[in-house]
Amino acid sequence: MSSRDIVLGRIRRALGPVPDEPYETAVDRDYAREHGARTTEQTVDLLAENLADYRALVHRTDRDELPDLLMQLLALRGAQSVLVPPALPPGWLAAADPVRIHDRAACTTAELDRADSVVTGCAVAIAETGTLVLDGSPDQGRRRITLIPDHHICVVRVPDQVVSSVPQALRRLDPGRPLTWISGPSATSDIELDRVEGVHGPRTLEVVLLTGSPEACA
Amino acid sequence: MSGTYLGMPAFPAAARDAVRDATLRANLRHATHTIRDKRAKAVAELDDWARLREAGRQIKDHTLRHLGDHLLRLEETVTAAGGTVHWATDADEANRIVTGLVRATGEREVVKVKSMATQEIGLNEALEAAGIRAYETDLAELIVQLGQDRPSHILVPAIHRNRGEIRDIFAREMERWGRPAPDGLTDSPAELAEAARLHLREKFLRAKVGVSGANFMVAETGTMVVVESEGNGRMCLTLPETLISVVGIEKVVPTWRDLEVFLQTLPRSSTAERMNPYTSMWTGTTDGDGPAAFHLVLLDNGRTDTLADEVGRQALRCIRCSACLNVCPVYERAGGHAYGSVYPGPIGAILSPQLRGTASEIDASLPYASSLCGACYEVCPVAIDIPEVLVHLRERVVQGGEFTRHGAKTTLRPARGHAAERAAMRAAGLVFARPGLLRAGQRLAARTRRIHPRTLPGPGRAWSATRDLPTVPEESFRDWWRRTRGRGAEATGAAGARTEDGEAGA
Ligand code: SF4
Numbered sequence: 184m185s186s187r188d189i190v191l192g193r194i195r196r197a198l199g200p201v202p203d204e205p206y207e208t209a210v211d212r213d214y215a216r217e218h219g220a221r222t223t224e225q226t227v228d229l230l231a232e233n234l235a236d237y238r239a240l241v242h243r244t245d246r247d248e249l250p251d252l253l254m255q256l257l258a259l260r261g262a263q264s265v266l267v268p269p270a271l272p273p274g275w276l277a278a279a280d281p282v283r284i285h286d287r288a289a290c291t292t293a294e295l296d297r298a299d300s301v302v303t304g305c306a307v308a309i310a311e312t313g314t315l316v317l318d319g320s321p322d323q324g325r326r327r328i329t330l331i332p333d334h335h336i337c338v339v340r341v342p343d344q345v346v347s348s349v350p351q352a353l354r355r356l357d358p359g360r361p362l363t364w365i366s367g368p369s370a371t372s373d374i375e376l377d378r379v380e381g382v383h384g385p386r387t388l389e390v391v392l393l394t395g396s397p398e399a400c401a
Numbered sequence: 402m403s404g405t406y407l408g409m410p411a412f413p414a415a416a417r418d419a420v421r422d423a424t425l426r427a428n429l430r431h432a433t434h435t436i437r438d439k440r441a442k443a444v445a446e447l448d449d450w451a452r453l454r455e456a457g458r459q460i461k462d463h464t465l466r467h468l469g470d471h472l473l474r475l476e477e478t479v480t481a482a483g484g485t486v487h488w489a490t491d492a493d494e495a496n497r498i499v500t501g502l503v504r505a506t507g508e509r510e511v512v513k514v515k516s517m518a519t520q521e522i523g524l525n526e527a528l529e530a531a532g533i534r535a536y537e538t539d540l541a542e543l544i545v546q547l548g549q550d551r552p553s554h555i556l557v558p559a560i561h562r563n564r565g566e567i568r569d570i571f572a573r574e575m576e577r578w579g580r581p582a583p584d585g586l587t588d589s590p591a592e593l594a595e596a597a598r599l600h601l602r603e604k605f606l607r608a609k610v611g612v613s614g615a616n617f618m619v620a621e622t623g624t625m626v627v628v629e630s631e632g633n634g635r636m637c638l639t640l641p642e643t644l645i646s647v648v649g650i651e652k653v654v655p656t657w658r659d660l661e662v663f664l665q666t667l668p669r670s671s672t673a674e675r676m677n678p679y680t681s682m683w684t685g686t687t688d689g690d691g692p693a694a695f696h697l698v699l700l701d702n703g704r705t706d707t708l709a710d711e712v713g714r715q716a717l718r719c720i721r722c723s724a725c726l727n728v729c730p731v732y733e734r735a736g737g738h739a740y741g742s743v744y745p746g747p748i749g750a751i752l753s754p755q756l757r758g759t760a761s762e763i764d765a766s767l768p769y770a771s772s773l774c775g776a777c778y779e780v781c782p783v784a785i786d787i788p789e790v791l792v793h794l795r796e797r798v799v800q801g802g803e804f805t806r807h808g809a810k811t812t813l814r815p816a817r818g819h820a821a822e823r824a825a826m827r828a829a830g831l832v833f834a835r836p837g838l839l840r841a842g843q844r845l846a847a848r849t850r851r852i853h854p855r856t857l858p859g860p861g862r863a864w865s866a867t868r869d870l871p872t873v874p875e876e877s878f879r880d881w882w883r884r885t886r887g888r889g890a891e892a893t894g895a896a897g898a899r900t901e902d903g904e905a906g907a
Contacts (some may be wrong), residue, residue, distance in 0.1 A: 187488040190650065193808040194469045197709035201466055206655050209463040214452040214662070288689060292640055306548045312668075312676035323687025325690040326639040326681075330632060349676075350661040357419070358622040358657050359482070361639075361687050364680035369632040372672070373541040373557055374564055374590040376435050381608060382540055382594050383601065383678065385761040 210304050218311055226310045227341045231392060233313025237367025238380060239388040246395040253302060253336065254278040256389055262299035268324030271302060275338065286328045295327060300334040301385075306362075308339045309352045313367065315339065315390065316352060318360040326363055335385040336366035337365075341392045424563065429736055432560045433727040439673035440724060440780075446675070447665065456662045458784040461718035464655055465708060471620040471653045472699065479621030482685020484695040489647075491702050491807075496527035498698050499612065499645055503533050504835045506643050508609045512625060515539035516614025518647045518700055518719060520552065520743040521756075523611070525591060535612065536578070536604050538633035540597050547574040553737030553745060556671050556723040564588040575600050601633065611637035611692065615648045616720065618697075621656045624684045625697070628667060628677050638681050644692040649700050651717040663720060666782040670722035703756030709805035712793040716752045718783040723748075725777035725787060731770055734886055740767065747777035757804050759798050765816055768794035811893040 200280075203347050221229065231241045244252045257265060257279050264282040276283070284290075304322035308315050315324045315337050329335050339345065348354050356362060369384030380386050444450050464471055476486045489495035503511055511528065513519065513535050525535040525546075537546040541559040543554050548570045551560030560566070568588040575582040580600045586592060613634070617626040625646060627634050638644060654660070668677045676723040686695050708714050726732045726746030737745030741763040742753040750771055754764040768791050771777075777787040797804060 185488070185493060186490045189490050189808070190488050191469050191472070193701065194650075194708065196808065197705050197805065198466060198468070204463065204466070206463060206467075210456055210459040210659075211452070212456060214456055215447075215449040218447060218449070237674075237678070278818035289573075296602070296606060308492060309676075314676045319687070319690055326635065327690075330639065332634050349664050350658075352666075353658065353661050358619065358624045358682070359684050361684075361690050362680075362682040363635065364676065364682075365674040366674070366678050368678065369630070370678050371540045371594055371631045373539075373559055374546070374567060374593055376432050376557070376560075377590040379590045379594040382598050382631040382633065383538075383605070383636055396633070 189343070203267050215269065215348075216350055221310075221347065223342045223345075226347050226365060227345055227392065228270070229312035229347075230308055230313065230339075230345055231390075233277075233310065234315075234367070234390050235313075237313050238370075239313070239367050239390050241390050241392065243392045243394070246393065249275060249338070249391065249393060250278040251266060252391060254280065254339075256336055256391075257281050257300055257302075260387070264298045264300075266295065266298040266301040266324075266328045266332055268303055268322055268328060270321030271304065272322065276302065286324055292327065292331065295331045298332045300336065301328050301332045302336045303329055305337050305339045305344055307352045308341075308345045309347070309349060311348050314349075315365045316356060317363045317365065318356060319362075320360075326361055329363065329365075330384055333381070333385055334387045334389070335365075335368075336389045337392060338391045338393050341394055426736075428561055428563055429733055432554075433733050436673055437727045438692055440670060440727070443669040443673040443675065444588060447669070450666075453662055453666050454782055454784055455532075457666055457720075457782055458718065460654060460659050460662060462715075462784055464653060465651065465714060465717055468650065468708065471655055472650055474620040474655075474707065475618055475623065475653050476699075478620065479618075479622075479685055479695075479697055482623045484623065484685040484697055487696060487698045489698055489700050489702070492522035495522045495647055495698055495700050495702065496524055499524060499647060500527060500531045500533065501884065502643070502645050502696055503528065503610055504531070506610055508533075508643075510534045510536065510604075510608070511610040511612045511645075512536050512538050512604055512608040512637045512641065513542075514611070514613035514629070514637045515542045515558070516612075516647065517743055518614045518649050519612060520646070522700065522702060524647065533568075536601070536608075538601050538605070538637060539629075540594065540631060540633075543597055543601065544570060547571065547578065552737060554723065554726060556726075561738075563594065564590060569592055571596050571600075579603060601636075605633075605636040605640055608637070608641045610645065611636055611641035612642045613617065613644065613646045615646050615652055616667070617660060618648055618653045619655075619657050619660065620653050622684055624682050626660065627681045628664075628679075630672070630678045632679055635679055639691045641692055643694045643696070645696045645698065647698045647700055649702075650704050651689065651719075652761075655822060667720055667722055670720075670724040670780070670782040685786070692741070703758075705808060706758075707752075707755040708756065710793075713751065713755050713790050715785050716748065716755060716790060718785050719748050719752065720783060721748075722782055724780040724782065728776040728780050729771075730776070731772055740770065742767075747771060747787045747791075748785070751785075751787055751794060754794055756800075758804075759794070759813065759816075767796050768792075768798060815830045 219265055234241050242252060253275060262281045264284050269284045305325060306316050306318040306320060317329060367389040368386055369381045370378055371382045372378050479486050487498045489498055528535045537543050541557055544559040544562055544567055554560040565588050568586055571582040572586055580603055582596045587597055613627060615625045616628045627638060668674045686693060707717055723750050729747050731748040740749045742749055744752045750767045754767045757764050759765045771791050773788045775788050797813060798816050799812045803810060803812055
């Protein structure tokens, strides 16, 4: 008998006869879809607040100012090179100086390790938890590019990419894509529970809340 | 489980030594109180906490009652998404499968995400015996591994080490494992974290095989979920060419939507954060992003035996948040090592004897490693009634009875030398069968707290001789809840006395 059959057989014997209970009605889903009533503007404010509370640096701008802001943020970090996902709207980095590095299959992780910063878009941002979700779309790139550099700038289009809560975010996401949920920069509390930012992921997370229509800076 | 830690004394003896260690006690006390207080605040932010907790309980209970169906569905969806599913009845088989998979890649080293399942089966040792080196990459696990130590807490495994000790371990040991610690390393947490970053980065960038566990597996979609803070998880899950995840069969949840419950309750219960810094979700393999090969090893290793016990089964609801450790007066004094298993604290006291059986002295003593104060139940985000299971297991140890071991029904003979506990247990059983009595008892205890003895009489004396008894709170939790939450609380507790579960004041 295969181990699969053994385990499944043990489960059957452990449970005995089980009544037919459709899953749809087995769980009371009377918990909240979101916590508190907020206007769209308040939801965006809450996102900014919660991101900052977990030590992300938050900026707000509109489509006209975005290229200059990104240029400044990269310059302030002294970034010589910046990783760019395949379909980042080209206008976004129009004013930036650093060398663009494009992530290709042939790129070794050691090569990516030499990039100073990475700039990406975002799939969904969750206000109540201060979370950004990346889903590997062409404006966000593969998972590794937001992991290896020490500085990540994530541009969130507000309000259309912002939801209030975790339940709302899951509805919008496609489970078939690789998903990375980011809440503040990498952190550890393993040493006497003192929080230290950045062990392996980017130590600095900057979030740009971009107002204007989705095609604003394309 | 692969067995107890070698030469591990029974809980009372191990606890006695731990309680004498003043540094350990101070470290633990600081840590558990800090997390506990922060957690209460994080939980208070969600006014539907009691309903989320109940939904979590229901999801897990339904999953367990239909476990076979959900696992088959999971196998189907993971396979359809490009993954390969393996089944392991016990630790040895799981280790054989993983070792074989690593060998097939031709690699001699793997990077690991912190995972209790792989600790439970002793995977690192099995890999080492096969000539494969496993690098732990979680900072705390690294501290534990370099210090040739054992983890003492689910969430913060090196909680028993202070910064000076960590500095010494890094300065002394890093060189033997790879990049040495920087010269003149101090004990500042930022510097220590930086040393770990540099030490591990060279391993991440060259690793071809990653090994992980998972917090959740979604049957409906085949999605795996790993929740972490440091980014070492993301490194191990996305940079290697081959990813092997070893996951207990109880970690499956039926639907994608179920994550909305656990992604709200887990981070707040464990690290007291609204959300942990990183959560990774992947479904099989994705072209051009992440590992080209994904293997899922579904682990039984005593879980089906636990499932066969209708009272004890609820331990399989556990989402390993560690909230119960941080509120446990016994854990706070004894520390995680005294439990002699990878699962310490209240959850360890009920899970380990079920996964391993109660044949060994330590496993037979674990159901007694509790004061039955009930704090663990109050904080548990999936409402596991740990005191109820403890009493049930004591009964099994003392009176013997039917239970399942390796899938076969077995009868346990009553343990010798437990006559005194038997009497104590009967009293406890009586009280727990009647919630009214429990309430009255708690209130009485609170009123008479000034005359409480410093040591326990009778069989409890040996236990209490080496530690301070936890002080009895002025007011029992139930009374506090009634007073502060009043009628609203009663209304949400409609499902019975056991659902009056606000954690905010626990
Ligand atoms: S038993 Fe409950 S409180 Fe303890 S670790 Fe498991 S889920 Fe958390």
